[in-house]
Amino acid sequence: MASQVVAPFAGRTPIEDIDIDPNTGYIYYTARRSGRCTIIEYSPESRRLRDILPKEFSARTSVHEYGGAALRCTPYGWLIFTDFKTSSVCSLVPGTGSVKILLPGRLNTRYADFEPHPLCAEWMLAVRETHSNTTVNDLVVINCTQGTSTVIASNYDFYSSPRFSPDGKLVCFLSWNEPDMPWTGSLLSIADWLEKGAIQYPRIVSGKLKSESVSQPRWGLEGRELFFASDASGFYQLYKTWGGLANRLILPGLEDRDFSRPEWVLGCRTYVQLSQEVMVACCTSLATDAVVLINLRDWTHRTLDLPIVAVADNGLVKVSDKSFLVLGKSPRDPWTLYVVDVSDSQKPTYEALPRGDHDKTIQKDWISISSLLSIPRTHGAACGLIHAIFYSPKNPYYTGPSDALPPLILSFHGGPACHSTPALDPKVQFWTSRGFAVTELNYAGSSGYGRDYRDMLDGHWGEYEVDDAVSIVSYLAQESLIDGSRVGLTGKSAGGYAVLQALTRDPDLWAAGVSIAGVSDLTELMRTMHKFEKPYVARLISGEARCSNTELESIGKERSPFARAASVNFPLLLIHGTNDKVIGKGHSEKMRDAVVSAGGCVKLVLFDEGHSFRMPENIVAAKQEEENWWVKYLVTNEMQ
Structure with missing residues (x-):
């Protein structure tokens, strides 16, 4: 038999959450280190990686048992994360490494999928899971100033993906009931946000329990449109709402591709809008991923020539209106975080970020x-x-x-x-x-x-x-x-x-x-x-x-x-x-x-x-x- 050259390391991505500071352009992600999840900072100026989470914390959650979405950047210069050991919701200031507990952890209570209000640092949406005699899943709003959480939606068995519109006036979220899984039947709803920390007038936009799965709702940059994926056609295709109606993006040649996937973990992100005219998306055919650039004006598209055949569940993040991050791998390369520049849409360029010690290369x-x-x-x-x-x-x-x-x-x-x-x-x-x-x-x-x-x-x-x-x-x-x-x-x-x-x-x-x-x-x-x-x-x-x-x-x-x-x-x-x-x-x-x-x-x-x-x-x-x-x-x- 062979010598011990190819080491027995796990093949799943060691990066579990990715986000970017909208003000500084610094990139943050969680990475496993000896059983805990730390937070890594990447500086575009110095091109260096830095571990910024104090060792007594672990940025990880187990909502739905499989977790996901434990980290989120805010517009206010600090990060939100949930500590796996205590279930506390915390803020982290990257420059100083100081951690503040925003919401003290409680026994058998878990939080994830955070969404800070875009204009008011006081409020933040989250998914909460409480374990007692029964397990209860709610949508909550966290008051970051007072350190409290309040239930704002609880009529369904499960919730995910709460998102504020850019102007902070609307909230969208996903919900579903047993016996569904999110990929067998789910609902996308929109509600009005009240400044006192509540929602009103929720209305269903798309989805159907037991037969149609909707996933990854994402507001357009100006807040007038809401994008999402639905498998109503038999494949996860991209849709957008306009004037209360949901319309499918007709992308010739991609009708039998999946633009989303079963959401076993929270925080899936396989498409992102770069500008009013451009969207970048991962599409899957025969278990193989490709990244496509979509013109939102005329719905034309082209596949980008990238060294990627697999994109991570949380694999696409906007950097600017001409660039994005993608976490992917090829038949010859391990999980790698790339910055892709599409300033020239006919000839995009890409650059691999340093891997640090989070993955092993193979000759x-x-x-x-x-x-x-x-x-x-x-x-x-x-x-x-x-x-x-x-x-x-x-x-x-x-x-x-x-x-x-x-x-x-x-x-x-x-x-x-x-x-x-x-x-x-x-x-x-x-x-x-x-x-x-x-x-x-x-x-x-x-x-x-x-x-x-x-x-x-x-x-x-x-x-x-x-x-x-x-x-x-x-x-x-x-x-x-x-x-x-x-x-x-x-x-x-x-x-x-x-x-x-x-x-x-x-x-x-x-x-x-x-x-x-x-x-x-x-x-x-x-x-x-x-x-x-x-x-x-x-x-x-x-x-x-x-x-x-x-x-x-x-x-x-x-x-x-x-x-x-x-x-x-x-x-x-x-x-x-x-x-x-x-x-x-x-x-x-x-x-x-x-x-x-x-x-x-x-x-x-x-x-x-x-x-x-x-x-x-x-x-x-x-x-x-x-x-x-x-x-x-x-x-x-x-x-x-």
Whole structure:
């Protein structure tokens, strides 16, 4: 196997929130440092990065459990952030590093998605989540002078994206009710702002519960227009309101592109208006992102030539009327923050900001370049194409035997309403540098291919993704790209559930498996899942139509992997965080016990982490456990 050159670092972006001071042009973002989130300042004049958050604070939130939007610049020269440790809402003066608590934290109360009033420093909007016997989500206004918060909207189960109009007279926000997720059905509303810190006359502008998702509302620069994305056409397209009517931006050739994505985290930003005439937007096709420049006068557009095939959820920020920030990566480059200048729209220029130590580069001759696959389904009841991303082994110092095909690691992404991209992922390169082929499966239910594909998994969770895995492995084996007898399955969260389902449903097809924070008992998951995702679980199990609790429990039992643990005749590695609030460690413990009782080969490794691992030493240790497993059972075939 290969030497330890490609390190096992996580592939998700280490930058979690980005904003820019409208007065100074300084750029701020949150970055992970040894388990906490600090705030980094970038000065355009000095071109230097500076850590400005005192070490006793961590700028992070867990609203909806997945967080996002914990940092916001204000027009008044200070930053707003929420401290993960205390849940306090704080202000930070970058020049001095002084922190002031604007709203003291309370037990089991979380804040995020801040929106300062554009003309009055006293007021700020936010999303609040309170945990007691039940979880309550509200839209609140924070009085930054008095240190109080007041509920201004609470009629819906969930809220996000509160935004003031530029003149401060109007407020827009998103809301939705169970059993919806924000990407299955949501509403965009506008209300009048009262100077005493309240709203009145809320009215719905767009969206429809259970059938139309709206996302990312953003006021036009002069406040007369409100832009947003809607998937009413089957793809997230851009719209704007004018005179009370919502009109779609007709962009020829881009009708089958997604200009937004499922909002698992708060603060998504994949389009931004630069001037009255120009908007820049990320659009997705076949899980691949491109950045387009849109003329708002005549709706003409052009794709910018940038080294990017993936843009982060919070990836676009306006710098000036001729420039913007984009956080993206290519098949050869890791997450990079670029400043793009479109003064010459025919020949835009871009410059990469310093990375500091927040990401690791990989030598170019080690990188395995992705290949996009779209093939017909050959297994299961679903029809149409299945999508995947394939990587061949790549190591400049080692070549596999000429008469042998490489073992395959097939990866299921989490979500499941997410997708893998063809951009550089250190986790993938870790395996390809060690002689493994890798396939990232964008199974039925993945985003990045329009709403119909995303909705396919409803009612068929635990079925279609497994069928798709069988189809893609059969294809790769027939094309002599892999050794079909040495296939390992890996995945985290919903991906971990897919691993367990595949291993127990079709045990003779796979050689080994690794489930990270995976679900083993759907009936238990329905009882314990947090508020944000609980209706999603029911939708995935039963489909769009509601069914009785008895029916749900019956289907849940049928599709729970631990109930079929006796069929596990291959080695199974389970990895879980002891503090996982999304999928408790009991799922992996239950699966381990069931496999042990059946006499199977299983190992459970627990880490002092939550649902997403954040400590570098734990990320490395978990990857080393996984590597040892694959070497033992896919390379040396110790079970045979």
